[in-house]
Amino acid sequence: MMQHSMIKLATAAVIALSAMGTAFAAKLNVVATTPDLAAIAAAIGGTAVNVKALAKPTEDPHFVDAKPSHIVTLNRADVLIDGGAELELGWLPPLLESARNAKISANAPGRVVASQRIRMLEVPSSFDRSKGDVHSLGNPHFLLDPLNAKIVAAHIAEHFAKVDPKSAALYQANLRTFNATMDAKLIEWQRTLAPFKGAKIVTYHRDFPYLAERFGLEVVETLEPKPGIAPSPAHLARVITAMKGARARVILVQPYQSRKTAETVARQSGATVLDMPQQPGAVKGVTTYFDLMDSMVGKLAAALAKP
Amino acid sequence: MTLRQQGAAAIAVAALWAVQVDAQTAADTMPATPGRAAQGAGAYMNIGFSSLADFGWSSARDVGSLQLGDHDPKVRGFTIPNSELSLDGAVDPYFRGYANIVYKIDPEGESAFELEEAFFLTTSLPANLQLKGGQFFAEFGRQNTQHPHSWAFVDQPLVLNRMFGPDNLRGQGARVSWLLPTSWYTEAMVGVLNSNGETMFSFRTEESSEIHGGTPAETSVNGGTDLVFVPRLATSFDVGDTQSFVLGASAALGPNNSGPDASSQVYGADLYWKWKSASASAGFPFVSFQTEAMYRRYDAAERESIDDPSTTLPAEVLGDRGAYAQILWGIRPRLVAGLRGERASGNDAAFDSELRADRTRLSPNLTWYPTEFSKVRLQYNYDDRQDIGRDHSLWIQFEFLLGAHASHKF
Secondary structure (H helix, E strand, O other): OHHHHHHHHHHHHHHHHHHHHHHHOOOEEEEEOOHHHHHHHHHHHHHHEEEEEOOOOOOOOOOOOOOHHHHHHHHOOOEEEEOOOOOOOOOHHHHHHHHOOHHHOOOOOOEEEHHHHOOOOOOOOOOOHHHOOOOOOOOOOHHHOHHHHHHHHHHHHHHHHHHOHHHHHHHHHHHHHHHHHHHHHHHHHHHHHHHHOOOEEEEOOOOOHHHHHHHOOEEEEEOOOOOOOOOOHHHHHHHHHHHHHHOOOEEEEOOOOOHHHHHHHHHHHOOEEEEOOOOOOOOOOOOOHHHHHHHHHHHHHHHHHOO | OOHHHHHHHHHHHHHHHHHHHHHHHHHHHOOOOHHHHHHHHOOOOEEEEEEEEEEEEEOOOOHHHHOOOOOOOOOOEEEEEEEEEEEEEEOOOOEEEEEEEEEEEOOOOOEEEEEEEEEEEEOOOOOOEEEEEEEEEOOOOOHHHOOHHHOOOOOOOHHHHHHHHHHOOEEEEEEEEEEOOOOOEEEEEEEEEEOEOOOOOOOEOOOOHHHHOEOOOOOOOOOHHHEEEEEEEEEEEEEOOOEEEEEEEEEEEEEOOOOOOOEEEEEEEEEEEEEEEEEEEOOEEEEEEEEEEEEEEEEEOOEEEOOOOOOEEOOEEEEEEEEEEEEEEEEEOOEEEEEEEEEEEEOOOOOOOOOOOOEEEEEEEEEEEEEOOEEEEEEEEEEEEOOOEEEEEEEEEEEEEEEOOOOOOO
16 A cells, blocks of 8 residues: 555656756756855856755854755755865765765765865864864865865866866856956955954854965964863953953854853953854855955954954 | 674774774875875774763662663663764775674673674665665664664663564664655655564564563564565655754564464654754754654464463454654753653553553653763653552763764754
8 A cells, every 4th residue: 555655656756856857957956065165156157057055054064954855955966065174074974875866976076075175274183082173184164265265166167067068168257257356356355454464363163264364364262162162161261361461352253153152251351242154145145255255354354443 | 701792892803903004004105285194094984982871770679671772771870781883984886884883781790792783875876776785773763773872862762662672673684765856855765674583573583472472483584474574754844944844654564473474563653853043053052852653563373371381372463552752952052951751552462561561751851962972961760660650760871982973864
């Protein structure tokens, strides 16, 4: 009985899907683990791709649920772009195992591991979890350096062209536009932040080293005593003292980090808390990578300019 | 440790050593980029080790009769119920391999060893198919496939004890799965397993007298009717950005050993719902609800009573049912409060069975995760057993994880 109705349901589903398949056959199905990778993929793919991000822009990308709906998304993907460097280690492997999609398996043309061509920062020399949840391949928040975003964009364009050669020219043209915009924007961002070279900032997690390195800022403290370890009162007291000594007046937090903790520290150290979501889509109107960096650079400059 | 266990332990140690050597060699020959060298350390296989320790006290003197799961706390004082070595990795471009090897210390203080799972999984079959083969937990409901380290409570639900015995429904077999081409997640699976062995509790286990009160019949696998079939259909959908539902229906159908031609059917339905904040920090806050209901029809043949061989028990249908429902509230990062309510009961039969008697249990608990790699759990159990009475238990559980980062299925 059960088998019969299952077969009927399945047949109906196959018919429905093949109809859907014809309608969308022309576009490449691209899945990115995080919205920032999705934004770059959309810029390169343009009209030739449909892009979907698995993680929500406001959630911690280390802790995404391996929801079954993601299995379906990955099963239908032509290309998967993940950050790698263990960012998605807690949730992507079981999804890929269930998705059974050879097109996006390791080393397939349909798989882009964005960190592969990046010079990673903070690569540990030894693996020891008493130092917190350190990523053995280095800090995975590398897209905040615009030059890294260019490397990833080229990487994506190369794979898009392999998977979908007929649109290769389009991807190349989009990459050129992306790079040209980036070059112009980078000069503008560097000019905006130039007066604050050497400024000392504090972050909640170790998630801004790439931004700091590119724009000459110095991350003097993190509210987390060690990566992934919740702040303790003793550590925060130390941070407050250090911030006063170093004249660090800005604390950067993301939507999923405790703003309350940051505010407490800010109050006692005379600093201001700056909401700095790293993912496009977390704030209305911020959809592209350029929007994201514009917004971040603008906020940073305004906060650092305060007397 | 028996000789066999020593052998197995030696093999496991040798395997670990081999991997370390491989990783070392890889690291040595890699170019100087530190990131690439680091990749060598995870070469070929993920290795993880999780270890549980329980401590507590129960008003029931014989804790083993109250806590029926093999990985439950077993005595007043300390229990080391489950120390598990997990290995997994790509075998080649076509298969992935998995092994879960359990070491535990039984209530008498003796070390025991168990090949809990060892199976392969295909990676690239056509038509969205996937094949699994080896020794594995059958895909029946939700809790049955979960390893003790990912349980939300210190013990196994009563209904699983009743339907599948102390160690879940698992055995040697194969499973084919089909991911349906629907726009929402739907997966159809059929497992086929041998019917014998202690983990095929509703079928041809040597412990089956706990269910039917008779002397188990001699059986062997001769044909398809000697196998157990485990079909499952699961579906899932999201509501908005923050809520997900998973619904499933499962069955396990096969022969039992109350007599030569007797059979059992177990049916189950399960529901899981989870809400997680759109700006979750380390996965918190969240609220989840999980429930499973099961029914077993055990067709017991005419059989000789195990307690009194002069008595013949009549052929009869033994009907058992049970359900649990649990709610978890991830209050703030690293802190989860849970509550589980359970009930299991069986129909009247020609014999008395402690296992089939009515039972109710209520378990509130609180779990603190210092990181994803450790946890401390406090759980209280209120038990009410038919003809035995009420019991109170308090357990503390500690867990640590080493090695590969644990990834969790939804």
